[in-house]
Amino acid sequence: MVGGAFSGKKKIFKGVRVLDFSRVLAGPYCTRMLADMGAEVIKVEQPVTGDDARGFPYVISPGNTGYYLQQNCGKKSISLDMRKKEAIAILKKLVAVSDVVVENFRPGIMAKYTLDYESLRAVKNDIIMCSISAYGQTGPLSSFVGNDLTTQAMSGLMDMTGEPDGPPTNVGAAIGDTIAGAHAFGAISSALYHRERTGCGEYIDISMLDCMFAQFEIAVQTYVLTKGEKNPRRAGIHHPTVVPLGTYRAADGWVVIGVFNDSAWKRLAEIMGKTELIEDNRFAGNAARAANRETVIGIVQEWVKNISVKKAVVLLQEARILTAPVLSVSDVINHPQIKAREMLAGVEHEGVGTVKITNSPLKLRNTEAGVSGKAPLLGENNRDVLTGIGFSSTEIDLLKKNGVIYDKL
Known part of the structure; x- marks a missing residue:
């Protein structure tokens, strides 16, 4: 059961299938938004451990944490060993019946498994693929390891945050990931609309650093328009130019x-x-x-x-x-405005009952967005998904026996 006074109205992306190779936050945040809008999201996870977020703090049940549940509610999970050629063959069969592929591996990893955009276009010409990475698919830093903290640091945001005489400070949420995820959601939505009009697919390259840099509403212009004479710096708890x-x-x-x-x-x-x-x-x-x-x-x-x-x-x-x-966080969780906007939704989860997670911030008049179900157990949907692309029960059992697929059921 999902909390919130949902009306039962149609969701915009009902009928859209997303194959989701992403993990932890930037990609899962994007695909959670797609799932909230009605897309069928099939999450591809590695065997045994699955998404790293399954091991993060606040364990709900073995392999499921509050962090994982919030970013992956309403999705399906399949678990495959991508080192095996049979797993790659399965994934390409899924691509053939999918609309969107999302991944947030380091650049080059998908090509290693012949799952890059050009390889997937050969399977389905109008596929939409979105790659999210710390620094993008091009440029001198494209191969660097990065995350929210590193992109906050390199974007200039940390240098702009904190007291003037104090150290650079990261903000209190992983906005490098969530902003990139939101941009990816917007780009995918645009690509789906473009495909509806033209029949053409698209490849989307989202850089967390690009998204963070684009957040500066005036700092970049301050530097550019003064020809570098003014280099914006952190001003603490008071705005440097608007007073008070x-x-x-x-x-x-x-x-x-x-x-x-x-x-x-x-x-x-x-x-x-x-x-x-x-x-x-x-x-x-x-x-x-x-x-x-x-x-x-x-x-x-x-x-x-x-x-x-x-x-x-x-x-x-x-x-x-x-x-x-x-x-404080406790204040806002219990605030009547948050309750009135139904920004917390209750999700029934095995063994623990109702778990409250953040709801979709998208409020639509004629359609609906919101939590559509719990987060899946690792490999929970292996059988249903594989049956849907033509595998028999015997074939699925053999794939499991041979270590191609995995579940914790």
Whole structure:
């Protein structure tokens, strides 16, 4: 049983079959989005251990963890030894009846197994293949080992995160993976639409580094448009050029406060009981406030330090000033907004009952997106999937006996 008030409306990718060679996060995040939209996702896993995420912390049952369950709910699992030619033959049979192939191996690995795009096109001319890697399929770093942390480091994001006099800091979630996964989902969706219109397949090369670099909304332009005279650096908890815009310590926690124009500055001054600031030329316009950044930050901090986060947020929201409390993970999990948006879904899992995982953030009016089932056991769907492409029960038993396929059932 899956939690959430799902309507039973049709899902957009119902009837689309995805062969998923990916593991851990970037690829599984993408294919989870496809599964949430109705695609049949067949996850290809190595024998015995399966996806590395099956061994990550917070074990639900042997071979299944909270990490694995969240990224792989609603998928099927087949487990094959890709070192055996029989396994490659099976996979190519599956390609022939699939729409999309997703992988996040290091560049060159799929070619080693004759599962690269050109080889798969020979099996199915209109196949859509998406490769996700740390640095992409081309360039001097293409063969380098990488992950979320390395791409945060190389993208410039870590250098932009943290206190000015502190070390470069990675953010608190693996956004290098999830942003790449979301971009891959968008590219695959576009390729499916293109194929619907033209009959042509596509090869998609997603680099985690490219996706991270593309997130800079102003830092790149700051450097480019000043011809390198300004090299953006981390500014800590306050924005370097929009003032005030940052995080402030209230009496019982932290609160975000932001002002983007003089009208909002006037309202903030009134709330703080400092109407004299409205006519003060030091604060007339953002450029002036930025020139007096530390003074502005100090004035706002002095006001908010003696009131509660709740009171500050109420006062500021009533005045239509940008604000929000800084919540912990436990706070946001239990927040009424998250509950109202049905961003947690309950999935029934063998031996443990209902496990709550994040739901799809995609909210559609006429169709539906959302968790469609539990994550599979390793090799749980071997028999069903192979039967679907013409293997008899006897042949499947022999494949298992010969170590071509594997399951923990």
